[in-house]
Amino acid sequence: MIEILHFHPNYFYAEKFVKPLIHAEKKVGYFSKIVTETSNSSSDHFLMFSITFNPLFLIFRFLKLFVFLYKNKPDMIFAHNSTSSLLPMLVSRLLNVKKIIYFNHGLPYVGYDGPLRFFLKLLEILNCRLAHNIITVSDDMKQKFSNLTKKKISIIHNGSACGLLINRKKLNTSSLDKLKKRINFNSNDKIILYVGRPNKRKGFYDILEIWNRFFINKSNLKLILLGINHNDILKTEKRIANNIFPMGFIAQPESYFNLADYLFMTSHHEGLNYSVLEAFLYRTIVISNKIDGVTELVKHNYNGFLIEQKNKVQYLEKLQYCENNKKIKKQMLDRSRKISLKYDRSIFLQSYIEFLKELNHL
Secondary structure, three states, X not given: OOEEEEEOOOHHHHHHHOHHHHHHHHHOOOEEEEEEOOOOOOOOEEOOOOOOOOHHHHHHHXXXXXXXXXXXXXXXXXXXXXXXXXXXXXXXXXXXXXXXXXXXXXXXXXXXXXXXXXXXXXXXXXXXXXXXXXXXXXXXXXXXXXXXXXXXXXXOOOOOOOOEOOOOOOOOHHHHHHHHHHOOOOXXXXXXXXXXXXXXXXXXXXXXXXHHHHOOOOOOEEEEEEXXXXXXXXXXXXXXXXXEEEEEOOOOOHHXXXXXXXXXXXXXXXXXXXXXXXXXXXXXXXXXXXXXXXXOOOOEOOOEEEEOOOOOHHHHHHHHHHHHOHHHHHHHHHHHHHHHHXXXXXXXXXXXXXXXXXXXXX
């Protein structure tokens, strides 16, 4: 039996993006487990393996990882995150693991400038050198990799990390009702959704600036922030506006997308953005910065809107355009829904298993 270990630092994202791969592997007879740095019931092993600037911690992590991999003796390892892939792949090289796969979900260096950009780009080059095979999530990212390595870059099916679950259980109306009550929802309200983390590269400060400049006094417009809590806002703002609702991390965001009219994607870089795919599936209009990882999904004025990062007023203008042109808005939503079907998880996983079989015959 072929043994596979997947490394991802965060169990929350591992549950969302890696577990579907593991379930598919187990169905066809692979012995697959996941290693994370944050532990819960979905993690098979808990171990620190991200790089750190503390040399003592780095050596300690290296040694613990060496012992762990030496005892487990996997046939294949998958490393899923830029800053936490280097050590697992390096130790796997030293222990002659047969197949080392770097499954890249995005290139963070694209969202930075200066020394940090240089460091993150160098890290990607090292990751590419250590990997036997490289997978990424979109053609946009594949093109970026051409500047980093001459190795073949693979994309599974049409791209993404694990495909999109198309056929879902009927939405729980009670969760939707609770959400409406929490935000004091009225029938004439328009709901804008942001999904991200409280940092610059995910556009957190941009969404706050956009809201403060153009929407803060519009009581019928409400901003729901997923991945953001109250304290994140209060670190930069004196108070939280009455029409802003930070919800923290949400494991099951379906009711939020179902309620939302618009997704504002203010991120500075993406691999292949799942929030956009979720928005397509739940018929939510996407207004996004014009960035790699989104431009592959959103075609300007066809199924959404792409905004130059400095032209923030267009978030307001495009929303107003949609509200004044309901027929065009419906056409755009219909087109988006069709695009989401290209990423059907069931088809993606079939292609993924075929990729694994090919790897094991090389």
